[in-house]
Structures are given as C-alpha cells and as structure tokens.
Amino acid sequence: MLYLLLMTAGWSDLDILTYTLYAEARGEGRQGIVMVAGVISNRAALKHLSRAQVCLEPKQFSCWNGVKRAPVKPNDASWRLCREIAKQKHKSRYTHYYAHQQCFPKWAKRVKQAKVVGSHTFVIVGS
Numbered sequence: 001m002l003y004l005l006l007m008t009a010g011w012s013d014l015d016i017l018t019y020t021l022y023a024e025a026r027g028e029g030r031q032g033i034v035m036v037a038g039v040i041s042n043r044a045a046l047k048h049l050s051r052a053q054v055c056l057e058p059k060q061f062s063c064w065n066g067v068k069r070a071p072v073k074p075n076d077a078s079w080r081l082c083r084e085i086a087k088q089k090h091k092s093r094y095t096h097y098y099a100h101q102q103c104f105p106k107w108a109k110r111v112k113q114a115k116v117v118g119s120h121t122f123v124i125v126g127s
Helices: 002-008 013-047 051-055 077-086 106-110
Strands: 096-099 111-117 120-125
Touching: 013 051, 013 077, 013 096, 013 111, 013 120, 096 106, 106 111, 106 120
Parallel strands: none
Antiparallel strands: 096 120, 111 120
C-alpha cells in the first residue's frame, strides 16, 4: 500500500532506497551505508522483491514505521553518498541489523554471525 502511494506521489524505487539508506545509516560512513544496502539487497534476492519493496515492508526499517521522516537535503553530502550507493548492486550474507546502542531485538538472540560496523550490528537470522 505504501509502495503504491509513494509511486503515485512521484517516488521511484531509487528514491525509496536512497531515503532508507539516508534515514537508517547516513551517520555511519560509506561502509555502514554499504552494509545496510547489502542487507536490503540480500532480503530482496531471498524474497524475490525489489529493494524498494523490501524497504517498505511493515516493521522492517524504522524510517518507514510511521515515525516522523528525516528531512531530506538533496545537496547534503550524506544524501549524495546514499544516492551513489543506492545506484550500485550490493551483496551481503547478513539478513538483519540493529542499532546496538538503542535496542536488542528479540530476534537478535537467534543470530548465527555478527559484525559490528559503527553503531549497527549486522547478523544472520534463520537457517
């Protein structure tokens, strides 16, 4: 539903992915943004969805969970970096991540491997 609303409002898949990277990881530097992009790409491949559809799945990325949106500054260096990274294809073995300084989700107890990059912990959940 949100996907259709954004599409009719003129948002492209690239816009949705860029905004997700910006809102979720703009303060994490290139490596952190690439890691988040990798999680999104991995989920898209596993679920046979577009990366934008993955971004908009309910309760998956906090920036789309009905909270106040981060203001977008298209000329901001962080936005430009997120846009550049969003245009690229990324591979990752990680399926989830969380901001370890803010929360410890229930699903994080079932992790197989973890990698910390900045303020995010990247993990493999499931089989």
